[in-house]
Amino acid sequence: MADSIISLKHLVKKFGNQTVLKDINFDVHTSEIVGLIGPSGAGKSTVIKTALGMELADGGSAKVFNKTMPNRELLADIGYMAQTDALYDDLSGKENLKFFADMKGLSKQETAKEIDHVAKVVDLTDDLNKRVSGYSGGMMRRLSLAIALLGKPKLLILDEPTVGIDPALRRQIWKELKHTRDEGRGILITTHVMDEAELTDKVALLLDGKVMAFDKPDVLKMQYDVDSIEDVFLKAEGVL
Numbered sequence: 001m002a003d004s005i006i007s008l009k010h011l012v013k014k015f016g017n018q019t020v021l022k023d024i025n026f027d028v029h030t031s032e033i034v035g036l037i038g039p040s041g042a043g044k045s046t047v048i049k050t051a052l053g054m055e056l057a058d059g060g061s062a063k064v065f066n067k068t069m070p071n072r073e074l075l076a077d078i079g080y081m082a083q084t085d086a087l088y089d090d091l092s093g094k095e096n097l098k099f100f101a102d103m104k105g106l107s108k109q110e111t112a113k114e115i116d117h118v119a120k121v122v123d124l125t126d127d128l129n130k131r132v133s134g135y136s137g138g139m140m141r142r143l144s145l146a147i148a149l150l151g152k153p154k155l156l157i158l159d160e161p162t163v164g165i166d167p168a169l170r171r172q173i174w175k176e177l178k179h180t181r182d183e184g185r186g187i188l189i190t191t192h193v194m195d196e197a198e199l200t201d202k203v204a205l206l207l208d209g210k211v212m213a214f215d216k217p218d219v220l221k222m223q224y225d226v227d228s229i230e231d232v233f234l235k236a237e238g239v240l
């Protein structure tokens with residue numbers, strides 16, 4: 001059995017009197033891409049932030065690499081792409097990448113090689129020397145993804161990484177994610193694009209503060225007796 005790299009057990013998160021996460025249970029293992037889907041406002045980002053220790057859980061436990069986050073020692077092992085870009089606007093794309101490579105403790109030689117690679121994956125090679133303030137929204141998303149990929153972290157946590165990215169590049173990014181998975185690393189990804197959910201190894205469907213379904217896309221389609229993950233989603237929501 002592959003190692004569990006994210007383990008969420010009976011996780012509860014409240015904001016004021018709103019209980020967003022009621023009882024969240026699922027694991028992400030090495031060599032696995034887990035897709036977290038659910039309606040807008042269901043709590044997908046909250047699951048991620050609580051797992052990463054950016055939000056404090058009100059109950060249950062969230063472990064990453066068997067440790068409670070935040071944990072500075074694990075920084076280099078996790079590539080996190082948030083839903084909103086946290087970039088330095090006054091710096092160029094390359095300077096941003098250098099800054100984050102430094103934070104992750106990459107050597108100078110590794111940094112140059114990695115920047116070259118991640119820039120190619122997100123198709124930003126020709127724009128690396130432009131200041132981020134002049135980037136389009138999609139370019140900023142791509143730079144954020146490139147930063148998350150830096151240094152081949154053992155775990156990637158990506159919150160809506162392909163928003164604003166066109167289909168050809170999206171395909172290229174998924175190729176890289178599968179390659180990452182095949183190298184024995186793990187990925188937790190949220191998406192609104194149901195075609196992308198089909199590409200994951202397991203889908204966690206978040207509804208009413210709980211994971212209503214968690215299994216391989218094909219198994220879920222069989223269970224719900226439908227042909228697509230989109231229809232699984234709609235049936236679970238009671239729309240179909």
Ligand SMILES: Nc1ncnc2c1ncn2[C@@H]1O[C@H](COP(=O)(O)OP(=O)(O)OP(=O)(O)O)[C@@H](O)[C@H]1O
Nearest residue numbers: 015016020038039040041042043044045046047083
């Ligand atoms: N810091 C916060 N303070 C108060 N409420 C919050 C906070 N963060 C999230 N929420 C609330 O928790 C709920 C879940 O938000 P979250 O961003 O996790 O949903 P999501 O599934 O990621 O949504 P989307 O798909 O639209 O990004 C929402 O009702 C949101 O308003």
